[in-house]
């Protein structure tokens with residue numbers, strides 16, 4: 037035994053569960069936006085479920101991000117100067133642009149009703165897709181450049197973060213499509229990104245001792261049970277077998293979203309509990325502390341409100357459009 | 364000559380010269396570059412510096428700008444105790460600065476890394492980026508906090524509170540650009556090391572007598588933390 041700590045000082049996790057909620061919501065929104073762009077521009081499909089997910093998850097993501105700032109009232113400081121060397125500063129521009137463009141796309145889609153998509157809407161769909169790539173790139177880059185956090189500072193972390201965002205976007209779209217009684221667009225993407233996640237996570241686990249330490253010591257249940265089994269393997273199997281069943285598709289989608297949450301929960305919290313100056317873990321927090329439960333409940337409530345708002349926006353505008361056409 | 368006396372003499376001489384001949388003074392010397400040397404052979408782990416810093420800078424309970432963790436190392440004659448005063452290293456290439464999205468953290472002309480508390484949005488990105496765990500979000504002020512080399516004291520010719528209070532004279536503070544400063548002389552006489560060289564941050568806190576096993580991530584096994592967590596677990600009646 038080379039060294040033993042006799043007296044040391046704990047450091048708390050500075051990114052709280054709100055950060056997990058933000059990365060889940062914005063990643064899912066971006067994943068759905070890419071599915072939407074692919075469906076509309078390549079497969080010439082309407083992909084309304086993906087649009088609802090992209091716009092409502094994007095809209096709901098802003099507040100958890102503000103909540104994770106310890107000085108939320110100062111958010112204007114991001115825009116009163118420039119810090120192009122900081123990936124977070126780039127993100128502060130990408131996020132509002134992504135939110136506004138997805139909401140605008142929802143507005144345009146609702147307003148045209150059943151009429152075919154115009155050139156402007158096609159262009160906006162492309163912009164939404166491009167901004168979704170920026171969101172995925174900045175969120176993965178922001179964390180993986182932090183050399184002081186060895187679990188994040190790997191090739192595996194950003195790859196799995198992006199793949200799980202895509203999987204979660206497809207999963208959330210499958211839930212909305214099932215509720216609307218449609219087969220929708222998400223199944224293929226969920227299967228492909230789920231399989232890729234398994235390969236990427238396996239390779240990462242084999243090559244990174246920090247991840248295996250985290251998995252073994254801190255988050256065996258979260259990473260293996262919650263993420264890999266319940267959040268990737270089961271939804272992929274369900275999606276493959278659920279050709280016609282809308283219920284199975286919905287369940288598969290919900291588990292894929294849960295998998296993305298479990299991955300973020302384990303790697304965000306776990307990495308922050310790994311001491312940078314010792315190989316110890318700081319105090320093991322209760323997995324579901326009151327703070328965490330409040331965060332989950334708050335984010336879920338916000339998401340439901342956003343889903344209602346976006347669905348109403350699209351449907352009410354569509355009703356108005358069809359009335360105008362009939363008149 | 365001890366470090367406190369020399370520092371005060373130099374600071375006072377500096378300010379007199381500045382009053383008498385400002386033009387000559389500015390033409391002459393290189394700007395100051397503050398650094399600290401910790402002689403671990405002299406540190407007794409009394410935590411006087413930890414307490415002095417906490418009081419001087421009004422650091423909330425449970426948070427620290429500097430602290431002295433204690434370790435046990437295996438040696439040829441059995442285990443021995445090692446202490447390691449930790450603080451911000453005021454790095455030459457500080458990873459905490461470029462990540463800040465609002466330019467709230469920067470290096471002063473004398474090389475101290477500081478935070479503009481009015482500008483900081485408390486996103487915690489710099490806290491993540493520092494490999495030394497030298498930063499935290501202050502529970503009282505709600506913004507990023509860290510050692511400033513006591514910039515409010517050094518700017519008026521005083522020593523940082525931790526140096527001033529160190530009972531063993533283990534902490535030496537001074538101008539790294541001045542070959543005649545005590546810190547430079549000691550560095551010329553002794554082998555010194557910085558913490559976590561693998562990060563290439565160019566730390567400006569140096570140690571005499573630093574055991575290699577403590578320089579990078581400490582290979583801790585068991586120890587007080589595990590023991591405490593075990594006790595907490597059993598106290599709660601969990602397995």
Ligand code: SF4
Nearest residue numbers: 451452454457459493
């Ligand atoms: S020790 Fe940490 S906080 Fe201090 S300058 Fe270096 S990176 Fe920044």
Ligand code: SF4
Nearest residue numbers: 463483484486487489
């Ligand atoms: S916590 Fe403050 S100083 Fe640190 S990166 Fe964020 S805004 Fe900058």
